Amino acid sequence: MEVTERSFERTVVDVSDRFQGNAGNADNWTIAQDVVHQLGGIALNIGGTSALGDQVGWGRSSMSDAWLERYEARKYHLIDPFIAALLAGHSEVMTDCGTLNRTDPAYELNHDLKAFGYGSLYASMWGSPSSGYRSIVVFCSAHTLAQVDESIGFDRLKIVQAILSANLPNQTSDAGSGVLKLRENGLTTREKGVLKQLARGLRNDQIAFTLDIAEVTVRKHLVSIRKKLKAETREQAIAIAIRDGWIAL
Numbered sequence: 001m002e003v004t005e006r007s008f009e010r011t012v013v014d015v016s017d018r019f020q021g022n023a024g025n026a027d028n029w030t031i032a033q034d035v036v037h038q039l040g041g042i043a044l045n046i047g048g049t050s051a052l053g054d055q056v057g058w059g060r061s062s063m064s065d066a067w068l069e070r071y072e073a074r075k076y077h078l079i080d081p082f083i084a085a086l087l088a089g090h091s092e093v094m095t096d097c098g099t100l101n102r103t104d105p106a107y108e109l110n111h112d113l114k115a116f117g118y119g120s121l122y123a124s125m126w127g128s129p130s131s132g133y134r135s136i137v138v139f140c141s142a143h144t145l146a147q148v149d150e151s152i153g154f155d156r157l158k159i160v161q162a163i164l165s166a167n168l169p170n171q172t173s174d175a176g177s178g179v180l181k182l183r184e185n186g187l188t189t190r191e192k193g194v195l196k197q198l199a200r201g202l203r204n205d206q207i208a209f210t211l212d213i214a215e216v217t218v219r220k221h222l223v224s225i226r227k228k229l230k231a232e233t234r235e236q237a238i239a240i241a242i243r244d245g246w247i248a249l
Helices: 005-020 028-038 065-073 082-087 109-114 145-151 154-167 189-199 206-209 217-230 234-243
Strands: 043-049 056-061 091-096 121-129 134-141
Touching: 005 028, 005 154, 028 043, 028 154, 043 082, 043 154, 056 082, 082 091, 082 121, 082 134, 091 145, 121 145, 121 154, 134 145, 134 154, 145 154, 189 206, 189 217, 189 234, 206 217, 217 234
Parallel strands: none
Antiparallel strands: 043 056, 043 134, 091 121, 121 134
8 A cells, every 4th residue: 555645645634633523532542543554554552651751651552462462471571672762762663573683682572573464663752841751653564664664654654653642642541452561570779770780890799888788689689680681691681771771871
């Protein structure tokens, strides 16, 4: 499906009118999914941070139930580069599914997406000028990024995503289809503090002294951190934590 300038203008007008004609937010999720399908997409993901922008607060997806069960069972939210980009405040993030090599922490997630029929994901981030809150809108396609850009154009797609972001609630209840519980096993404040000191090059005893805790407690925190981030080594834990926005140096 190729989106021409005229058909795109009609889509923008149509979606704007539909949102304006909707008295509340109850049906906005359905409207948003319709728009994605009009543009040739196969699913939509949305989500947002906490008010301060330091944690992922909520998420919702129209991807298949089988995929969402797989995503939650494998705890892919801990290595999801789209969540990392949201937390880091990047303006956009995209990927072709099934293309990452084995050295990438998101390798299994990326190839699993391909196995479940997803070709590419394109996302843009939108923020609140009055707070640290940010939201993400992800367009899921069966085609490659190059094909999506050729048929729609990323600039046009970003306009639609801006409209969707402005008309979808910045939080969601636990009810409804596709609601995701993200980062429930995220790093605690103390774990982030320990990891940040480790990233500075401090030894366990030095971290314990700096944070005024026992050295055995430092070791317990580091074991927990590696388990949560699925890191084989301390160095890998630091790299994943920086990439995913858990700590900043």
